[in-house]
Amino acid sequence: MKRLHHFAAASVVAASALLGLASAPVQATPVAIDVGGAQSINLQGEAGNTVWLIDVGANAVLNSLSWSLDLNAFAPSVLSEMQVSFGGSSGLDLLTFAPGGADFASGAGSYSGSLDLSPFGLSVGADGLLRLEFSEAYKDFALDVAEGEWLRGSLTFDVTASAVPEPGTAALVLLGLGLIGIRTRRAHAHAQTARRHVVG
Incomplete structure (x- = not known):
């Protein structure tokens, strides 16, 4: 007995x-990505765009995004058209963000700020890869011709590792x-x- x-x-x-x-507390980690040199070329989802895959950990959750950026839109394209889409490596369920969304001018612009991503429930897959795709909201030039460049700066994601x-x-x-x-x-x-x- x-x-x-x-x-x-x-x-x-x-x-x-x-x-x-399964229920151990998890710690949020900032993941800063230097986006200097990325180009906005075609419409979102089209071949020829600048696409980066960043390892942030399997099934990691994206809690927030902060940015400090210098962009340059080649006339007649404008700064509000430059955008980046992010999410899992599958390319599905992406969020699209335009730092200069209210700036309808060509040339250079500087932007900074932050955004709470928690309402979106956005996470990467089991491969742990965060996908960034730089694109244009409107195509002014011929296909595969760059319409803008992300001159310098970073996107910083606040990431929580999976508790599984x-x-x-x-x-x-x-x-x-x-x-x-x-x-x-x-x-x-x-x-x-x-x-x-x-x-x-």
């Missing part, structure tokens, strides 16, 4: 460890629970057999 209590206690500890892995435990860790804990269950059943069967021998 004492063994059964030990095994039961061990089961509770192992289960608690598994639950702790690594598959290997979860598997080890589950394996431990399985072994505890087997040993508990064996101990119980052994106790029943011993009891029958005593009675008989």
Whole structure:
């Protein structure tokens, strides 16, 4: 009976460890991306655009975006048309952001600010890759001709790592629970057999 209590206690500890892995507090990390030299070329989603893939961690959640940027729109294209779309590497469920959205002039412009992304529930996939695509909202020039350049500056994403435990860790804990269950059943069967021998 004492063994059964030990095994039961061990089961509770192992289960608690598994639950702790799944619900452990996660820490937000800023990921700053230097966008100097990126060009806005074609419409969003078209071939020929500048596309970057940044490793931010598997299933990471994007909490906020801040920026400090210098842009240059080549006339007759305007600064409000320069944009960047971001999200998972699949290219689906992207958010599109235009730093100079209210600036309808050609030439250079400087922009800074921040945006809360939490209402969008945006995260990257299991590959951990954040996709950035620089594009134009309106095409003024011929296809594949750049209409603007992101001269200097950065986009900084506040990223929260996934709280889901690594598959290997979860598997080890589950394996431990399985072994505890087997040993508990064996101990119980052994106790029943011993009891029958005593009675008989």
